[in-house]
Amino acid sequence: MTGAEMIIRALLDQGVDVVFGYPGGAVLPIYDAIFGQNKLRHILVRHEQGAVHAAEGYARSTGKVGVVLVTSGPGATNAVTGLTDALMDSVPIVCITGQVATHLIGNDAFQEADTTGITRPCTKHNYLIKRADDVARVVHEAFYVSRSGRPGPVVIDMPKDIQMAKGKYVGPEKVVHRTYQPRVKGDSAAIERAVKLIADAKKPIFYAGGGVINSGPAASKRLIELARLTGVPVTNTLMGLGGFPGSDPQFIGMLGMHGTYEANLAMHDCDVMVCVGARFDDRITGRLDAFSPKSKKIHIDIDPSSINKNVSVDVPIVGDVGSVLEDMIAIWKRDGLSADKNALKAWWKKIDEWRGRDCLRYEQTDSTIKPQYAIERLYAMTKDRETFITTEVGQHQMWAAQFYKFESPNHWMTSGGLGTMGYGMPAAIGVQLAHPDALVVDIAGEASILMCIQELSTAVQYSLPIKIFILNNEYMGMVRQWQELLHGGRYSESYSAALPDFVKLAEAFHAKGLRASRPEDVDGLIEEMLNTDGPVVADIMVDPTENCFPMIPSGSAHNEMILGAADVNRREVSDAGKALV
Amino acid sequence: MPQPEKRARRHTIAVLVDNEAGVLARVIGLFSGRGYNIESLTVAETDPSNYRSRITIVTSGTPMVIEQIKAQLGRLVPVHKVRDLTTEGALVERELALIKVAGKGEPRVESLRIADIFRARVVDSTNDSFVFELTGSSEKLNAFVELMKPLGLVDVSRTGIVAISRGADAL
Numbered sequence: 165m166t167g168a169e170m171i172i173r174a175l176l177d178q179g180v181d182v183v184f185g186y187p188g189g190a191v192l193p194i195y196d197a198i199f200g201q202n203k204l205r206h207i208l209v210r211h212e213q214g215a216v217h218a219a220e221g222y223a224r225s226t227g228k229v230g231v232v233l234v235t236s237g238p239g240a241t242n243a244v245t246g247l248t249d250a251l252m253d254s255v256p257i258v259c260i261t262g263q264v265a266t267h268l269i270g271n272d273a274f275q276e277a278d279t280t281g282i283t284r285p286c287t288k289h290n291y292l293i294k295r296a297d298d299v300a301r302v303v304h305e306a307f308y309v310s311r312s313g314r315p316g317p318v319v320i321d322m323p324k325d326i327q328m329a330k331g332k333y334v335g336p337e338k339v340v341h342r343t344y345q346p347r348v349k350g351d352s353a354a355i356e357r358a359v360k361l362i363a364d365a366k367k368p369i370f371y372a373g374g375g376v377i378n379s380g381p382a383a384s385k386r387l388i389e390l391a392r393l394t395g396v397p398v399t400n401t402l403m404g405l406g407g408f409p410g411s412d413p414q415f416i417g418m419l420g421m422h423g424t425y426e427a428n429l430a431m432h433d434c435d436v437m438v439c440v441g442a443r444f445d446d447r448i449t450g451r452l453d454a455f456s457p458k459s460k461k462i463h464i465d466i467d468p469s470s471i472n473k474n475v476s477v478d479v480p481i482v483g484d485v486g487s488v489l490e491d492m493i494a495i496w497k498r499d500g501l502s503a504d505k506n507a508l509k510a511w512w513k514k515i516d517e518w519r520g521r522d523c524l525r526y527e528q529t530d531s532t533i534k535p536q537y538a539i540e541r542l543y544a545m546t547k548d549r550e551t552f553i554t555t556e557v558g559q560h561q562m563w564a565a566q567f568y569k570f571e572s573p574n575h576w577m578t579s580g581g582l583g584t585m586g587y588g589m590p591a592a593i594g595v596q597l598a599h600p601d602a603l604v605v606d607i608a609g610e611a612s613i614l615m616c617i618q619e620l621s622t623a624v625q626y627s628l629p630i631k632i633f634i635l636n637n638e639y640m641g642m643v644r645q646w647q648e649l650l651h652g653g654r655y656s657e658s659y660s661a662a663l664p665d666f667v668k669l670a671e672a673f674h675a676k677g678l679r680a681s682r683p684e685d686v687d688g689l690i691e692e693m694l695n696t697d698g699p700v701v702a703d704i705m706v707d708p709t710e711n712c713f714p715m716i717p718s719g720s721a722h723n724e725m726i727l728g729a730a731d732v733n734r735r736e737v738s739d740a741g742k743a744l745v
Numbered sequence: 746m747p748q749p750e751k752r753a754r755r756h757t758i759a760v761l762v763d764n765e766a767g768v769l770a771r772v773i774g775l776f777s778g779r780g781y782n783i784e785s786l787t788v789a790e791t792d793p794s795n796y797r798s799r800i801t802i803v804t805s806g807t808p809m810v811i812e813q814i815k816a817q818l819g820r821l822v823p824v825h826k827v828r829d830l831t832t833e834g835a836l837v838e839r840e841l842a843l844i845k846v847a848g849k850g851e852p853r854v855e856s857l858r859i860a861d862i863f864r865a866r867v868v869d870s871t872n873d874s875f876v877f878e879l880t881g882s883s884e885k886l887n888a889f890v891e892l893m894k895p896l897g898l899v900d901v902s903r904t905g906i907v908a909i910s911r912g913a914d915a916l
Binding site for chain 2: 280281284285288289292309341342343467468469471473476
């Protein structure tokens with residue numbers, strides 16, 4: 165077999181059914197091999213960044229590895245944003261990049277780039293294949309590395325002469341990685357200590373992140389079971405939404421910078437914190453030296469480098485979240501443990517008091533659509549069917565996280581760590597391909613959507629009925645919000661001037677365009693959007709001045725939240741806080 | 746919350762890696778990308794039959810930072826083992842230097858006398874130069890270099906520190 169044929173064979177042997185890519189000179193032999201078969205489906209994107217985000221959407225919604233195929237040079241460099249995004253959010257991706265022929269490497273050949281050099285810091289691992297006999301092994305290894313442990317992107321750089329050279333194929337069962345064997349099972353002594361701490365806690369909290377999603381649906385079921393057994397309140401990170409049911413009474417909302425009042429205060433006041441597959445990110449902790457000062461902290465993570473990175477913890481447990489939760493449940497049942505009922509009752513009373521502040525409250529007027537209202541209506545009208553939500557990055561993303569309730573894992577795709585504007589539409593394409601009969605909505609902003617708008621063409625080509633729900637406030641809303649709160653209302657370059665007419669834009673792409681400008685039009689728009697077979701761009705003109713609250717201003721602690729516009733003036737942000745992103 | 750130790754200390758870390766293309770770049774990139782400092786780094790293949798190389802890194806940081814460095818190194822796919830030799834028992838550290846001194850007459854004789862005191866070997870000699878080979882602790886090497894400065898020091902090449910644990914156990 166040629167190198168190119170072995171690539172296709174190896175992908176098929178890995179169970180791949182779809183590849184997102186864009187052809188070019190240095191991958192023509194692989195495209196030729198794709199042409200000669202019909203088992204592997206190729207989705208032609210319009211920009212390589214879109215290919216990676218689409219693969220991310222596919223991966224996050226299925227738990228499988230997403231696959232990307234791009235050419236050398238600009239093909240590879242365009243993929244870098246997507247790869248970095250996948251690294252930050254632990255998404256399993258295998259990205260095959262074409263490369264100039266081996267004898268040309270280092271000669272500044274046409275469309276040559278040092279792809280392994282450029283992608284080294286933004287991948288979990290990468291390979292440059294130099295012998296045709298290595299092709300199959302490297303592909304199988306790449307899939308193993310990508311999905312094992314903490315998942316992440318892996319790049320395989322494949323020179324054109326290797327694609328054309330003959331080599332020997334080996335199947336996946338013959339490939340065992342020599343060094344990479346991440347730990348799955350948690351240390352049993354540490355797990356015993358953790359369970360004891362939970363049983364003795366007066367004010368416990370589960371803080372669950374994307375690790376619950378990455379571990380698989382079983383982890384989510386175990387989290388629910390442990391929460392039921394213990395009666396402990398649960399909060400999710402942005403990446404963890406859906407890992408615990410959003411409408412569950414034990415769920416106290418998302419935590420962090422735009423998390424709920426009750427979640428953040430419970431984090432601040434708790435006496436035992438169980439971090440389940442999350443990483444104490446700065447968007448979560450706020451000011452580190454004031455972060456949950458009175459709690460004992462238990463941290464379950466498959467990646468040892470996440471533990472004690474930002475916050476020192478008392479009981480570190482390295483292992484797969486699902487496996488560790490299973491062990492915890494077993495110990496709890498074995499010892500017939502029960503929580504301190506009176507203490508928990510008092511704790512829940514306190515939490516309900518905080519809930520009573522109704523921190524997500526907003527006022528819908530007769531004249532302008534509030535963005536929160538648009539999402540609430542979208543939720544109300546789509547919650548009874550299988551719906552996947554993707555987002556871009558900014559205010560709309562936070563409102564989506566606050567107002568859309570996710571009942572199960574893998575239904576929420578957002579760019580958390582890197583915060584990549586332009587993520588949502590290509591991600592929606594990937595989700596829709598994996599779930600052809602489900603509803604897929606990209607909740608977007610008018611600025612973000614323009615960053616990967618070209619992928620609308622992809623959606624149309626493959627008749628993917630994704631719905632793009634633009635909350636159009638004519639501003640880079642989050643930038644405008646920070647300028648209002650931190651920079652004296654000097655709105656430097658954050659106004660979305662010269663916006664396209666999104667309805668006409670949709671039509672130019674052969675998609676359907678809709679617009680709503682008044683609150684009473686929102687339901688009708690959503691109904692029409694849902695009743696349209698193909699892709700839809702819905703342009704919802706929302707209040708341009710609305711800010712996203714609650715908010716922990718940068719450099720502040722969890723108990724120093726801004727609850728709403730009336731609360732803003734009480735808060736001075738320090739210069740040190742302003743220096744934070 | 747346990748109060749972490751804030752003082753930065755010097756640590757010698759041994760890393761066993763697969764000897765594959767780019768592995769050194771991964772290690773160095775990790776240090777520069779995450780803002781850790783490298784005081785010294787040495788690398789060579791130590792087990793050719795298994796394609797293994799050993800990297801010795803001298804770095805400094807608080808215990809929290811050193812723990813991060815170890816975890817981050819351990820996370821690299823081609824890394825087999827990471828050991829903090831400084832905290833895991835006693836260790837032997839050595840460095841080798843080649844030191845070129847040029848001159849004639851009394852300074853030349855003096856350099857040879859000092860080399861003898863330091864147990865440095867002459868590995869190259871011309872009518873107006875010596876190359877000394879000196880092995881020992883970094884401090885010893887520093888001291889020797891200082892003494893050679895007024896005697897015609899022209900060039901220094903040092904390996905950086907290599908280290909191994911004392912006792913019978915392997916890494």
